[in-house]
Amino acid sequence: MYTELSIFIGYVCIIPVISICTNGLIKDILLYSHALGISCILYLLINQVNTTTTEKNELYGLRHLLFNLRLPPTTLWFNMGLWDKPDLTFPQACENLVHAVAKVMDIKPVSTVLDVGFGCGDSCIVLAEQYTLKVTGITNELSQWRIASDRISSTKLKDQITLIHGSADDLNQHISSTEIYDYIVSIDSAYHYNTRWDFLKNALTYLKPKGGTIGLYDLCIDSEFLKEVSSMQYSFLKLICKASHIPIRNLVTVEEYQKRLVDMGYEKIEMISLDRAHVFGGLSESFNDQYNTVMKYGIGVSLSNKIFLKGSSFIFGLFGTKPWLVPVIVKGEKA
Numbered sequence: 515m516y517t518e519l520s521i522f523i524g525y526v527c528i529i530p531v532i533s534i535c536t537n538g539l540i541k542d543i544l545l546y547s548h549a550l551g552i553s554c555i556l557y558l559l560i561n562q563v564n565t566t567t568t569e570k571n572e573l574y575g576l577r578h579l580l581f582n583l584r585l586p587p588t589t590l591w592f593n594m595g596l597w598d599k600p601d602l603t604f605p606q607a608c609e610n611l612v613h614a615v616a617k618v619m620d621i622k623p624v625s626t627v628l629d630v631g632f633g634c635g636d637s638c639i640v641l642a643e644q645y646t647l648k649v650t651g652i653t654n655e656l657s658q659w660r661i662a663s664d665r666i667s668s669t670k671l672k673d674q675i676t677l678i679h680g681s682a683d684d685l686n687q688h689i690s691s692t693e694i695y696d697y698i699v700s701i702d703s704a705y706h707y708n709t710r711w712d713f714l715k716n717a718l719t720y721l722k723p724k725g726g727t728i729g730l731y732d733l734c735i736d737s738e739f740l741k742e743v744s745s746m747q748y749s750f751l752k753l754i755c756k757a758s759h760i761p762i763r764n765l766v767t768v769e770e771y772q773k774r775l776v777d778m779g780y781e782k783i784e785m786i787s788l789d790r791a792h793v794f795g796g797l798s799e800s801f802n803d804q805y806n807t808v809m810k811y812g813i814g815v816s817l818s819n820k821i822f823l824k825g826s827s828f829i830f831g832l833f834g835t836k837p838w839l840v841p842v843i844v845k846g847e848k849a
């Protein structure tokens with residue numbers, strides 16, 4: 515698999531050289547043979563993926579795995595998780611992160627909460643079931659909103675949870691300014707908002723005066739790294755931010771983040787930096803384990819998803835060991 519992948523990457527890298535250094539018929543022939551080569555390697559890669567479920571001459575192989583997979587999954591979490599205990603599963607680590615934020619916010623039962631960037635609704639379910647909160651959730655992705663609405667409509671939580679399809683960037687388009695919440699949470703999402711600073715300012719409108727609390731799991735840039743970063747490293751970081759829809763203006767140090775919250779009028783601010791190994795490191799290992807399980811059982815995951823799992827595991831592995839990003843829990847209260 516790795517040999518084919520390296521040859522594939524090698525092939526793709528040569529294309530710009532051919533385009534720049536040759537012309538006319540030679541260029542056409544070389545590009546044509548290249549396209550042929552790439553197609554063959556892709557075919558081999560995809561075919562390899564499909565043959566893992568059944569060994570040669572086996573009648574049953576592992577196809578029955580499909581009959582036994584529990585679908586839809588019981589949870590659809592996708593935050594980075596908090597991996598501060600041994601042997602956590604991905605859903606447990608994700609839920610653990612929500613509890614960690616709720617603990618810092620000191621969430622009291624029978625209150626109201628706005629969950630911004632709720633994913634497929636798991637955090638809304640936890641907040642409604644385990645904290646007895648009345649939850650309003652908002653997310654900008656229609657597919658997630660549909661799945662979450664579907665999940666919740668068939669449970670007893672349907673009267674306790676309201677889900678809105680809309681963006682944190684224009685909350686006032688979706689939520690009336692007369693709606694007031696005891697809490698606003700945003701788990702692993704605010705770094706995407708355009709910008710996070712406008713969101714935090716707007717959020718004040720929806721928080722109950724004197725004690726309405728916002729709580730986030732969010733990302734900051736390491737202050738030492740920022741001091742020493744070379745222009746090439748910074749350009750690379752900008753590239754990653756662009757690819758992952760993170761406005762570069764959102765990437766500030768913990769100290770700068772706190773200062774901005776103070777300037778906006780938040781009180782009793784807490785900025786708790788988490789151990790990056792307990793966030794990025796745990797996530798990286800979990801993706802790697804999932805990749806190995808997929809390969810072991812020959813689950814028909816597409817090549818692009820396999821590359822996604824391995825690639826994400828690699829990147830989060832780097833974030834887990836390099837002092838670049840700081841995972842933080844943020845809390846602030848409205849005066």
Ligand SMILES: C[S@@+](CC[C@H](N)C(=O)[O-])C[C@H]1O[C@@H](n2cnc3c(N)ncnc32)[C@H](O)[C@@H]1O
Pocket residue numbers: 590591592593594608630631632633634636637652653654655658680681682683700701702703706707708
């Ligand atoms: C990493 S996921 C976290 C999901 C969820 N909070 C969880 O814990 O499983 C980030 C979520 O933020 C949402 N998101 C990103 N930008 C948003 C925006 N501008 N407005 C609302 N939601 C947004 C994404 O659609 C996605 O659901």
